[in-house]
Amino acid sequence: MPRTFKMDDIPFETKEAGLSAFSWQTSPHLGKIAGSKHLQFDIRSLEPGKFSFPYHFHRAAEELFQIISGEATLRTPEGFQKVGQGDLVFFEEGATGAHQLYNHGDTPCIYLDIRTTTGIDVCEYPDSGKIAILPSLEVFKSDAKVDYYLGEECVAEKWSAEMLKRKNCRAD
Known part of the structure; x- marks a missing residue:
């Protein structure tokens, strides 16, 4: 069944990262609410002077941002570029899809964040040399x-001598 989400009806919660440079507001997991099996999507609001998640890429997920309002600076392996209202940005799997946003403007940058999900993903953080297993966020x-x-x-020590002597037998 189709599900419509009205921007004015979407509640936001602030996500504090423990470092003042990283702070954003996010909707509840809209993909889960809609019953999606393979897409995760949320509306995010990045406040002026704040960074989105640390610079990262996914090994088993693609990601797509659509800027709804405001503007930000996007960091990718190619460098930095400004993105603004209406821009659509795709991030492929792997190091070439690395990304991070910084809100250099005076108003919140509100964007739709769509991600594929097929179970476990590995996320790498080139700046800090970390690897995270998602969705459990083991870093x-x-x-x-x-x-x-x-x-x-010493693998053989884990097996009994009897087990190691056994051969495949058929009943005749």
């Missing part, structure tokens, strides 16, 4: 990467 330092087989050297 790790990326310099802690290890070899895939680290700690597996």
